Amino acid sequence: VHLFRTDPARLEIPNGESFYSVLARLEALVHKLERSADETICIVSHGAVLNLFMCLITSAPLSKFWMFYGDACSISQVDMHDPSTFHIRSYNETRHLSKSLPSK
16 A cells, blocks of 8 residues: 555556556557547546546656546546647536435
8 A cells, every 4th residue: 555655656466457557558548539539538437547647648757646636426528639739628526526416
């Protein structure tokens, strides 16, 4: 747990993926998304993958992983203009979580 909190890029979980292998998958995803540039796409993910994606699109080093903490069930919107140009429209929006469910 200490390494995950202090230097997550060095963490290797037995039978799991390293941050670098997840980052490689995210880079492959970005290249796939290039073909869908005119579409709106929803990606649902775990928080750690979102943090890595934010590192990727902002060119932040993996040591800044925790700088991009996102709350559970939050919504982030990112526009991709080309494979290397991203615009973060919103990040970690949680306003939708404060709404009450209708009663029966």
